[in-house]
Amino acid sequence: MxxxxxxxxxxxxxxxxxxxxxxxxxxxxxxxxxxxxxxxxxxxxxxxxxxxRSIKKKSNHLFSMKKNQKESLCTYVKRFKAEKAKIVGCDDNIACSTFQKGLLADHLFFGELIVGENLSLENSYALAEKHSLWDEEKLSQKSP
Structure with a gap:
């Protein structure tokens, strides 16, 4: 050669x-x-x-994240975390705000987040996980 x-x-x-x-x-x-x-x-x-080449995403990309009506809270959290991970230097305040705004207003968890003052993103995730477990328990009690 x-x-x-x-x-x-x-x-x-x-x-x-x-x-x-x-x-x-x-x-x-x-x-x-x-x-x-x-x-x-x-x-x-x-x-x-x-x-x-891959396009770097900015924090405002998260504003397009919405929880689908048939999507579980757990799946939404996983999807949100995955998108947030793609953003270098993502501002946690923006992420927390967009996480909350992406939820459906009629979801019980949405009310808890709005009432909870100054919740950090990590606290929001933890609360979502707790809520997901509660939702799963409710579903398992309904099924025979």
Whole structure:
């Protein structure tokens, strides 16, 4: 390979064999003779796929989090924690507020959170866990 290191055609052919899936489809969709050399290929490829890097999320992303009506409280908490974990340096006050606002107003737990003054996010999680266990107990008592 070192012997052919300056052979653009060989490197070009080897590069194309490493592509798979969507990247391979993209390569085959390029117009014929649109790539004149390896540096052009490198530029076009980088331009196409550099936009696929992960986008850093900010704390305000959590405002879109809502508990679905049929979703258990436990599942909502897990989903919320997973989204919060994706945010570097997430402000706990914003997270706590959005966690509360994401709950359905008719849920008993929502009332407890609103009444609880200055609850931290961790305390809200703990209260949610306690409530989830209580909900599960109620469901298990109803089923035969």
């Amino acid at each position: 070192t012997f052919y290191a300056n052979d653009d055609v060989l490197i070009y052919k080897i590069f194309t064999t490493t592509l798979q899936g969507e990247a391979q489809d993209w390569f085959h969709s390029l117009p014929p003779r649109s790539i004149q050399n390896l540096s052009k290929l490198s530029l076009v490829f980088t331009k196409e796929y550099s936009s696929y």
